[in-house]
Every structure is written in structure tokens, then in C-alpha cells.
Amino acid sequence: YQLIRESNRIMAMRSSSFMLILVGVLSACAPSPSEDSSANYTDSDTKRPNIVILFLDDAGYGDFGYTGNPLIRTPNIDRIAAEGMRFTQFYSASPACTASRYALLTGRLPVRAGFGWVLTPSSPRGIHPEEWTLAEGLRDRGYATAIYGKWHLGRPEEYLPLQHGFDEYLGLPYSNDMQPPQWISLPLIEGNEVVELDPDQTLLTATFTRRAVEFIERDRQEPFFLYVPYSMPHLPLMPGAAFAGGSPRGTYGDVIEELDWSIGEIIGAINKRGLAKNTLVFFTSDNGPWIIKNEHGGSAGPFRDGKGSTWEGGMREPGIAWWPGTVPKGSVDHEVATTMDIYVTALQLAGARVPTDRTVDGHDISPRLRGSSSSGPRNPLYYYGPGQKLHAVRQGPWKMHIMTSSQTGIDYFEAKLPLLFHLERDPGERWDVADQFPEVIERLESLVSTHVTDVAAEGSFFDRN
Numbered sequence: 001y002q003l004i005r006e007s008n009r010i011m012a013m014r015s016s017s018f019m020l021i022l023v024g025v026l027s028a029c030a031p032s033p034s035e036d037s038s039a040n041y042t043d044s045d046t047k048r049p050n051i052v053i054l055f056l057d058d059a060g061y062g063d064f065g066y067t068g069n070p071l072i073r074t075p076n077i078d079r080i081a082a083e084g085m086r087f088t089q090f091y092s093a094s095p096a097c098t099a100s101r102y103a104l105l106t107g108r109l110p111v112r113a114g115f116g117w118v119l120t121p122s123s124p125r126g127i128h129p130e131e132w133t134l135a136e137g138l139r140d141r142g143y144a145t146a147i148y149g150k151w152h153l154g155r156p157e158e159y160l161p162l163q164h165g166f167d168e169y170l171g172l173p174y175s176n177d178m179q180p181p182q183w184i185s186l187p188l189i190e191g192n193e194v195v196e197l198d199p200d201q202t203l204l205t206a207t208f209t210r211r212a213v214e215f216i217e218r219d220r221q222e223p224f225f226l227y228v229p230y231s232m233p234h235l236p237l238m239p240g241a242a243f244a245g246g247s248p249r250g251t252y253g254d255v256i257e258e259l260d261w262s263i264g265e266i267i268g269a270i271n272k273r274g275l276a277k278n279t280l281v282f283f284t285s286d287n288g289p290w291i292i293k294n295e296h297g298g299s300a301g302p303f304r305d306g307k308g309s310t311w312e313g314g315m316r317e318p319g320i321a322w323w324p325g326t327v328p329k330g331s332v333d334h335e336v337a338t339t340m341d342i343y344v345t346a347l348q349l350a351g352a353r354v355p356t357d358r359t360v361d362g363h364d365i366s367p368r369l370r371g372s373s374s375s376g377p378r379n380p381l382y383y384y385g386p387g388q389k390l391h392a393v394r395q396g397p398w399k400m401h402i403m404t405s406s407q408t409g410i411d412y413f414e415a416k417l418p419l420l421f422h423l424e425r426d427p428g429e430r431w432d433v434a435d436q437f438p439e440v441i442e443r444l445e446s447l448v449s450t451h452v453t454d455v456a457a458e459g460s461f462f463d464r465n
């Protein structure tokens with residue numbers, strides 16, 4: 001096995017040095033912003049994988065069979081975890097819907113967006129036209145692109161998915177609870193048109209599933225990017241009729257079990273088309289569970305707090321990568337990874353450009369997906385909380401909180417700041433060790449100060465024009 005790996009490595013080196021020469025010739029006649037990242041790829045030698053992102057809304061780390069939930073049955077999610085790679089330290093970039101989706105689709109920290117962490121139906125802003133989304137990057141490389149589900153990156157038409165790289169869109173423009181009586185109506189949008197007001201939400205998961213499966217089944221030559229940001233288990237919980245009342249974990253369990261069914265349908269369609277060996281599927285959630293809703297909210301598993309909080313429960317998510325034949329079966333990655341890494345990794349795998357005219361915070365984790373490399377010491381991970389304020393930083397095992405917020409309203413450490421936790425020994429953030437490790441605090445404080453200065457200096461696209 002070691003020999004095979006070694007010979008593959010040598011062959012990869014040979015082909016990449018050949019490609020560098022070829023790209024050198026090409027770029028002389030067509031200078032392109034993609035030249036950096038596409039140096040190792042061309043259409044002829046690299047089969048660009050299909051990219052599928054299955055993105056739950058408000059599901060917690062502990063809501064799945066494979067993460068230890070004793071009541072919720074998720075055989076399809078458990079199967080892709082067993083067939084692929086599961087991450088034990090996978091993060092969304094924000095504990096809130098909008099900010100998290102911005103980061104997933106741009107590879108950038110939510111603070112760079114230029115708008116708040118949750119957009120409402122009347123928010124005037126959305127994702128800026130100059131952001132370069134994953135859909136734009138992949139479409140630029142010839143991918144067919146589609147989103148079926150919850151967008152939440154701006155309601156005005158200029159901010160809807162079709163204006164940001166997607167060929168097709170069917171879904172809700174924001175959260176499924178932004179409906180009467182608080183708001184006038186909740187629209188279901190196809191393309192740029194409202195096709196239904198206040199749709200029957202018990203049909204949504206099945207509808208997004210059917211559209212996703214149809215999209216996969218289509219005859220096409222080009223690769224595809226399919227983004228399925230489900231509108232649940234965000235409240236209100238509306239399981240389909242076939243699932244209502246079936247789970248021992250109540251309505252929340254019903255909803256997760258329907259989502260699991262949906263994922264089974266999508267994976268089944270990929271398998272049936274013979275696309276499994278050329279399709280990378282990521283599965284995760286936008287933020288942690290809504291724990292104050294008690295049995296209507298999910299579980300953060302061993303982690304503290306939930307959605308809206310920068311305690312681990314707000315941002316530590318289930319994470320699975322599935323790509324039979326490439327991602328080693330049954331593998332576990334114990335290092336930090338984030339949704340922003342999905343952006344960079346997918347672009348790299350497609351031979352697409354990663355923008356260099358702005359800060360991109362994600363990292364290419366494709367070597368880790370192949371099981372052949374560790375990422376080494378990772379750049380810091382920044383936790384942005386309510387109001388896009390920096391709340392915490394993590395480097396290696398150390399996490400320092402400089403502000404805290406909790407969904408429960410509990411101030412767990414009675415206003416003491418900064419707080420320091422060793423996440424590998426204390427993933428539940430129970431034992432503050434700030435007083436024992438002043439040198440770590442000092443190092444992290446210096447990181448924070450540089451980071452805050454850099455972020456402020458770069459600003460957002462809204463600041464520039």
C-alpha cells in the first residue's frame with residue numbers, strides 16, 4: 001500500500017511539472033485570474049468532480065446516529081459517514097444563518113460581508129455583487145449550478161441566487177419562521193419569481209429533494225454543483241406526512257429523519273447515475289441547535305450552548321465528506337476544518353480560481369480528503385458572534401473568549417474575561433485555565449489585535465462603493 005501511495009505521488013509530481021510548462025505557455029497568451037490555482041489542472045487531465053453540499057439549518061452536533069444520538073434514526077447520514085470521512089472538529093463560520101451561509105459561499109469570515117449576521121425580509125442589503133461565490137467560481141469552470149432550499153443572503157432581486165452564480169433556484173429567500181403574523185408572507189421563489197406565498201411547509205423537504213434528484217439525473221456533459229440548504233430543522237418544525245409522528249424523539253426527530261431520507265434519495269441518485277466516483281458530497285449544518293426550544297430544538301452533543309453563541313455548541317457541527325474511491329472509506333479527521341474550507345477546496349478541485357484581490361479565510365483541505373496529509377498547524381480560527389463582533393479565537397487546542405454570549409442567557413463564568421479552554425482536553429469548555437497560562441493568553445491577544453486591525457483596514461465591498 002505504501003508503495004502504491006509513493007508511486008502515485010511521483011506520478012502526480014511528474015504530471016504537475018508537465019502541466020506547469022503547459023500552463024506557462026497558455027497564460028502567456030491569455031492572462032487569467034485563474035492562473036495561480038489552475039496551475040495543476042486542465043480540462044484534459046483532470047476530471048472535475050461534481051460538488052454537492054447538503055446543508056442543514058440549526059442541526060446540532062449530537063443529532064445523528066453516527067454522533068451518538070440514541071433516539072434519532074439517521075441510517076443514510078450514518079452510511080455516508082461510514083463510507084467517507086467524518087470530521088470531529090468541523091466548524092460553521094458563524095452561529096447564525098445568514099453569516100454562516102455567506103462564509104460557506106465566499107470562503108470569507110462573516111465579518112467581511114458588510115451586513116448583519118441575520119438578514120430579515122426587510123433588510124436592504126445582501127451578498128455584494130463583487131463577492132465571488134462558490135457558484136460563480138464553479139460556473140466559470142463550466143459547471144451547471146443549482147440551489148434548492150433556503151438562501152438567506154438577501155431578498156432584493158439583485159441579491160438572489162441567480163445573480164450570484166446559480167443557474168437555477170427554488171426555495172425560501174430566508175428562514176421559514178419569517179412568516180405571518182410577524183411578516184406579511186413567506187415566499188417560495190423559483191428563479192427570480194415568487195411562485196407561492198406561505199407554502200405548505202410540510203412539503204418543503206420533499207420538494208427540494210425531488211428537484212435535487214431531477215437535477216442529478218439530467219443528461220449533461222459538464223460537471224455540476226448542487227447546493228441543498230434545507231430550511232429545517234429550523235423552527236417551525238414541519239415534517240412531511242410520511243414522517244410525522246414516527247420518531248421516538250418527537251417532531252424534531254421526525255424532521256431529522258425526513259432530512260435523512262432526503263439525503264438517502266440524493267446519494268441514491270448519484271449512485272444510480274454512476275457518478276459516485278466523481279462526486280464530492282459535503283454534509284454539515286449552518287449553526288448549532290436552538291436549545292432553548294427544549295424538545296423542539298436539537299442537541300449540541302458534548303458541547304456547551306447552541307445557535308447564536310460562540311461557545312462550541314453554536315459552531316461545532318457534524319461534518320462529513322463522501323467521495324468513494326478518493327476520500328478513504330471510514331476515515332476520521334480530527335483536525336480543525338470549517339465551512340470556509342469547503343469553498344477553497346471545491347474551487348481547487350475544479351481547477352477554478354481562488355480570488356487573490358481580497359482576503360479568503362478558507363484553506364484547501366483536499367490533501368486531507370485524500371487521507372494523505374495533515375494540514376499541520378492551522379491558522380487561527382475566529383469566532384464571530386452577535387453583531388459580527390469577535391468573541392473568541394482558537395489556535396491549536398487553545399480557545400480564548402474575549403466576549404461571550406449564550407442562547408440561554410446564562411453567563412457561565414460570571415463576567416470573568418478572558419477565558420481560556422484547552423478544547424482537546426476540555427471540549428465542553430468547563431474548566432477555565434486563563435490564570436494558569438498567561439503566555440497563551442498573551443499570544444492569542446496579540447493575534448486578535450492584529451486580526452481586528454487587518455479586518456477593519458480591508459472593510460467590506462459595501463465600504464468601497
Ligand code: MG
Nearest residue numbers: 057058097286
Ligand atoms: Mg440556522
